[in-house]
Amino acid sequence: MTTLATEQSQVLVPGPMMLGQGVERYRVTGGGATVLALAAGDELEIVDPEGCQVCELIAFDQTGMSDPRLLAIAVGNGSGRVPSSSEPAAVSILSAGLHDSRRVRAGLERVGIDMAKVQAAAPLRLFDVDMPPNSNARVVAHADVACVVAAPGGAMSAHGGAPPTDLIAYVHRSKPDGVDTEPLLPTPLADPSQDFIVLASTARAYQVSKRDWFQVVDMEGRQCSDFQCFAVADLEAGSELGLDATITRSLMGASCPAPGLYSKFFNAKMQPLVEVVQDTVGRHDTFNTACNARYYEEMGYPGHINCTDNINGVLDPFGVAARRGWEAINFFYNTQVDDANQIYLDEPWSRPGDYVLLRALEDLVCVSTACPCDVDAANGWNPTDIAVRVYPAANMFKKATAIRMTADSEAQLTQETGFHSRTSALTRSFSEYCGYWLADHYTAHGAVEEYWACRQAAVAIDLSPLRKYEVTGPDAEVLMQTCVTRNVRKLADGQVVYTAMCHPTGGMIDDGTVFRLARENFRWIGGQLGYSGIWLREQAARLGLAVWVRNSTEQLHNLQVQGPNSRRILDEVIWTRPDQPTVGELGWFRFAIARIGDHDGIPIVVSRTGYTGELGFEVFCHPSDAPTVWDAIFEAGTPHGLVPMGLTALDMLRIEAGLVFAGHEFCDETDPYEAGIGFTVPLKTKEDEFIGRDALFDRRDNPQRRLVGLELDGGEPAALGDGVYVGRNHVGVITSGTISPILRKNIALCRMALPYNEIGTAVEVGKLDGHEKRISAEVVRHPFYDPDKSRVRA
Secondary structure: OOOOOOOOOOOOOOOHHHOOOOEEEEEEOOOOEEEEEEOOOOEEEEEEOOOOOOEEEEEEOOOOOEOHHHEEEEEEOEEEEOOOOOOOHHHHHHHOOOHHHHHHHHHHHHOOOOHHHHHOOOOEEEOOOOOOOOEEEEEEEOOOEEEEEEOOOOOOEOOEOOOOOOEEEEEEOOOOOOOOOOOOOOOOOOOOOEEEEEOOOOEEEEEEOOOOEEEEEEOOOOOOEEEEEEEHHHHHOOOOOEEOHHHHHHHHOOOOOOOOOOOEEEEOOOOEEEEEEEEOOOOOEOOOEOOOHHHHHHHOOOOOOOHHHHHHHHHHHHOOOOOOOOEOEEEOOEEEEOOOOOEEEEOOOOOOOOEEEEEEOOOEEEEEEOOOOOOOHHHOOOOOOEEEEEEOOOOOOOOEOEEOOOOOOOOEEOEEOOOHHHHOOOOOOEEEEOOEEEEOOOOOOOHHHHHHHHHHOEEEEEOOOOEEEEEEOOOHHHHHHHHOOOOHHHOOOOEEEEEEEEOOOOOEEEEEEEEEEEOOEEEEEEOOOOHHHHHHHHHHHHHOOOOEEEEOOOOOEEEEEEOOOHHHHHHHHEEEOOOOOOOOOOOOOEEEEEEEOOOOOOEEEEEOOOOOOOOEEEEEEOHHHHHHHHHHHHHHHHHHOEEEOOHHHHHHHHHHOOOOOEOOOEOOOOOOOOOOOHHHOOOOOOOOOOOOHHHHHHHHHOOOEEEEEEEEOOOOOOOOOOEEEEOOEEEEEEEEEEEEOOOOEEEEEEEEEOOOOOOOOEEEEEEOOOOOEEEEEEEEOOOOOOOOOOOOOO
């Protein structure tokens, strides 16, 4: 007899929506603080994901007074109360000029708590400096309180130390239905001049003055908001020229503007009306109209409330004529165009609190909706509210997108590197890379001149977004030996090795370098967003190892100095102790603990590494020291032809040198052999087990694809994803391509099926659909330039 299943499988939706009723999640940035409102009986759970991070809690009652008895440790690792004679670490954090600090101070001041009361407070301290990863503790509020949560920690020296790391705070509400759960940390980015809610299935019109900022916030996540606006001057002149998506796409060259150079929305006169300044989602619709009566009628829902009718209603007082279908910018509406050129939709990517921040370029009449669609996935099947906030022009907000390290991580806005004050004075062309703004090229030079400077003199490249992790503890060597393909046991102190990190299937997680600082101290530097660090922590927990993996990316920024003159430039700038090699003595894939200038100078680490195929070095320093380090290097380097270099020229150099790039030459389905870095897998000499070893034996002995070099006819470069063919047979895919200035050739890297990887094999690179346009090509030796690496070893 067959029985029916009583439980239906659930779709996993990562992020805050899965926490359950009455549970809230907040991120406390390492070295920072936040403030939360707790009601009597609420539990505050603090989790230290990376370990070794102290937490301080300060609670204030409704009179603004701090009392140690307001919070009590219920469960977990509490190390007691800080002595009253000790100033809370939160004082120095809140006294800093950081944006988050200003927001926390503003939140406290709104409930009558000033810095004098914070200084006089008696904090509760959770965790010790040697606590393991994922330590947690719970405290219970005995009254309604405002609770400051701080993750104190000083700047980490480039020579080593403990970086301050993030804490995660969970609030478990004792009465989730009867308590105001809004945190005291204000959601607004500044003091708003307008602050209102667009209720679900409604619209609202509002006016914004020129140069003012305004923010459209998805309050509960996965909710669309149609937006349209008009210049007041146009309406007064009787002209109804709203945002025109077709004009905008044509001028911006993108499906939707984004923060950066290409960030403006235009009307039909090609007049910019608004600029996108910050965007935490990045997926919006500019192809469809706002939902309208005809759409619902065709779906079988005549009479359904719709955004077009709502927009008509709220714009009528401004004399704007009604329309049957409003062209609109559909914020958070997740539409795409498939291979058959069909527009399709899915649930929005937006999470609770995600937003778009815009700036008015004219005096505007605006309209925002909270879309009522409940018959498809447009609003996740559940229409909710939208918030709109307007901020005066006197405020200043930096351009930023947002990234998430994992699907359930909080969004992190694009940051500026420690060198940004210097690079931004030389160019306005920046791209987002791994959560930071990096220069594409520099105004006074351009990519080709920067390229030749690297080949003939020297360049400086800001590559601070590379992810750095401090791997320390008695089992640090065991962890690294287990998680990377190279034999870490053979590393001497002061040595670096380039390696792959693989899944059990042999597919690559990342490539990167391992620095051995001491017997129990390693530094992992990878290029991806940061999953490699999470992977290391997961494996340490799985194996029960005594090791800490702490993110130091925000504590160590790095400048690559590359080119034939790089050694003599840095030799004039860098001082090392007698027990450390000088710049002139530093061997390939070695590093030195050093300083700028003399023994009292800025602490740095200098390594003989790079990403150009030229002789070169990397200089690592704390972000606060970065401008001074830049100045010292350029003061010494300018007479030697040193110029700044951006990502465009770097890509040309690394392709010529055959250096791989994540998302191009490898992904998690590509093994190191297929990525062209099989030399990082010493299967014959590394006797210890490591993750992916068995799979890599099989992949090595049964290869399917190999990375090869191609030389193409003509001057049209190959692009990532272009198919490579022999007749009708699709035998490969382009991973990277460029026109080589020094070789004067059209070259590309290609992942090629065997047996077409033999040098001299004739193939064709397909454009358009792969068949309607072909470019003749030939398999050639790579690296294309200096294949024996004589220059980098010089």
